[in-house]
Each structure stands twice: as C-alpha cells, then as structure tokens.
Amino acid sequence: MTIVVTGATGNVGGKVLRRLLAAGHPVRALTRDPSRAELPAGVEVVRADLDLPDTLPDALEGARRVFLMALGHNKRTHDANLVAVARKTGVEHIVQLSTLGVEEVDEEHDTPLGTWHRQAENALRESGLGWTILRPNGFMTQALGWAPAIRGEGVVRSPVADLPEALIDPEDIAEVAVRALTEPGHTGRAYALTGPAALTAREQVAALGEALGRPLRFEQISVEAHRAILAERYGEATAAGVAKALATVLESGDDFRGRLFPDLERVLGRPGRSFRDWASAHAAHFA
Numbered sequence: 001m002t003i004v005v006t007g008a009t010g011n012v013g014g015k016v017l018r019r020l021l022a023a024g025h026p027v028r029a030l031t032r033d034p035s036r037a038e039l040p041a042g043v044e045v046v047r048a049d050l051d052l053p054d055t056l057p058d059a060l061e062g063a064r065r066v067f068l069m070a071l072g073h074n075k076r077t078h079d080a081n082l083v084a085v086a087r088k089t090g091v092e093h094i095v096q097l098s099t100l101g102v103e104e105v106d107e108e109h110d111t112p113l114g115t116w117h118r119q120a121e122n123a124l125r126e127s128g129l130g131w132t133i134l135r136p137n138g139f140m141t142q143a144l145g146w147a148p149a150i151r152g153e154g155v156v157r158s159p160v161a162d163l164p165e166a167l168i169d170p171e172d173i174a175e176v177a178v179r180a181l182t183e184p185g186h187t188g189r190a191y192a193l194t195g196p197a198a199l200t201a202r203e204q205v206a207a208l209g210e211a212l213g214r215p216l217r218f219e220q221i222s223v224e225a226h227r228a229i230l231a232e233r234y235g236e237a238t239a240a241g242v243a244k245a246l247a248t249v250l251e252s253g254d255d256f257r258g259r260l261f262p263d264l265e266r267v268l269g270r271p272g273r274s275f276r277d278w279a280s281a282h283a284a285h286f287a
C-alpha cells in the first residue's frame with residue numbers, strides 16, 4: 001500500500017524515502033518541483049505544495065500512510081492543510097516530524113518554535129486519524145552549516161558554546177519513522193528522540209577536528225549574529241523563532257536539550273548513532 005513521503009527531496013524525508021524503497025514498500029514522493037527532485041528510480045513522484053491545499057488530494061489519492069514534515073513557521077498551517085485533506089482521502093495513519101520541547105516546555109515559557117510544533121501536533125491529534133509523533137532533539141546535520149567556515153578558516157562560530165545537547169543523527173529519526181509507518185504498535189505514541197550523549201558545541205567542534213585530523217577554533221558569537229546567519233539560510237521568520245528559543249535557553253541556563261530519553265533505544269533496540277561516528281562519516285564535507 002502506497003506511503004506518501006513529504007520532504008522527500010530533503011534531509012529526514014529523503015532518508016525515510018530511501019529506507020522505505022530499500023525495504024520494498026511502494027512510495028510516493030511529494031515535491032513542489034518534480035523536474036528538480038532527482039529521486040531514485042522506482043519512486044512515484046507527485047507535484048504538490050503543502051501551502052496550496054488544492055494540490056493535495058491528488059497527492060494523497062489511494063495512500064493510507066503519510067510521513068509528514070514541514071518547515072519552521074509554516075509548520076502549523078502546512079501540517080493542518082495536509083491533515084485536513086488526509087481525513088477526506090482515506091489516509092489512516094500519519095507519522096509526524098515534530099520537535100523536542102513541545103512537552104518539556106510549558107506553554108507559559110514557550111517559544112515560537114515550540115508553539116508552531118504544538119499547534120501542528122494538535123491538528124493531527126484532533127483529526128481522528130491514527131498518529132505517531134516524532135520529537136527529535138537538534139539534528140547532527142546542523143553542523144553542516146559550519147562546513148564553509150571550517151573549510152575556509154578552520155573556525156566555528158556559534159552562540160551556544162557550553163550548552164550540552166543530545167543531538168540526533170537524522171538517519172536514526174528516519175529509521176524510527178519507517179518503523180512507525182510499517183509496523184504495528186506505534187499508534188498514539190509520541191517519541192522523544194535523542195542521541196546517545198549530550199555534547200556542547202565546543203565538544204562537537206573538537207570531535208570534528210579529530211575526524212579531520214586538525215584542530216579547529218571555536219568563537220562564541222551573539223544570538224543576534226547567529227540569527228542573521230540563519231535568516232540567510234531559512235528566512236527571517238524561522239530565524240527569529242530559533243533565535244528566541246536559543247536566547248530563552250541561554251538566559252535560563254535550564255535546558256531539556258541535554259537530557260537523554262530512552263524512546264529511540266526502545267524502538268530500535270540499540271542506542272542512537274554518536275556524534276563522533278557522524279563526524280567521521282561526514283568528514284569529507286568539512287575537509
């Protein structure tokens with residue numbers, strides 16, 4: 001039975017798609033531009049836009065399961081758009097990419113990032129469809145944003161020097177997503193997904209230096225300077241949401257992001273992949 005994958009040309013969705021394909025499941029990739037999608041052979045590709053609900057019925061036609069992701073400030077509307085159409089086209093189960101913090105931060109101390117994801121989760125929970133919610137900590141792949149400065153100057157600039165974060169390898173998120181899409185026992189579950197250890201940004205940079213065989217410098221920058229860098233990559237609204245979340249954490253010094261949760265190991269039967277292993281596997285991006 002066809003499984004629809006959103007974000008199929010991207011990071012987590014791309015990994016979900018390839019894993020489903022390798023396991024022999026029929027998959028349909030949703031993309032805004034099939035001509036640029038460059039997806040593997042054997043994938044059915046449909047043009048659709050989560051921002052344009054009229055494009056979604058054809059994309060979901062005949063599908064019973066969906067992997068749902070959306071970006072930043074669009075999360076609440078894009079997820080709600082897909083959920084509303086899915087209810088009408090016969091989708092039975094949606095595996096939703098959310099974020100850690102939805103449950104760990106109370107609404108009074110919430111940040112835009114938390115609010116967007118909480119609203120997206122509520123749209124799914126209240127839909128009457130089957131659901132599994134994945135709440136990952138920060139992705140190890142975020143470190144790829146450091147690659148140009150590491151290659152060019154051997155330096156990493158970040159506002160979070162000493163904040164421990166149990167970052168997760170997106171491959172592990174994809175593996176959990178595929179389990180939830182294809183196995184029984186995950187309906188009505190929300191999984192807090194973390195890596196096996198909490199590392200500060202300085203420790204991540206040291207691990208990258210080891211993988212590269214050369215020491216790297218670390219420079220702490222302000223949250224505002226970081227916001228400006230993010231804005232170039234993700235747009236102003238998402239950058240402002242991320243910056244607000246970071247500023248809140250740095251002011252309070254109290255963060256859920258350093259906590260280790262057991263859910264990933266319970267689902268996969270093994271601990272998550274480590275940052276050191278991720279750094280070794282991706283060293284070529286930084287060399």
Ligand SMILES: NC(=O)c1ccc[n+]([C@@H]2O[C@H](COP(=O)([O-])OP(=O)(O)OC[C@H]3O[C@@H](n4cnc5c(N)ncnc54)[C@H](OP(=O)(O)O)[C@@H]3O)[C@@H](O)[C@H]2O)c1
Pocket residue numbers: 006007008009010011012013030031032033037048049050051069070071072075097098099100136137138139142
């Ligand atoms: N980054 C982190 O550290 C972190 C931590 C916790 C949770 N998260 C969650 O993970 C999400 C990011 O996941 P990711 O890294 O896998 O994302 P990503 O790869 O950067 O996302 C890109 C994908 O989004 C699709 N897309 C963008 N706009 C679209 C639209 N209007 N309609 C349909 N598809 C659209 C693109 O499809 P096309 O271009 O092919 O149309 C592309 O496949 C965040 O939004 C957040 O919810 C992230």
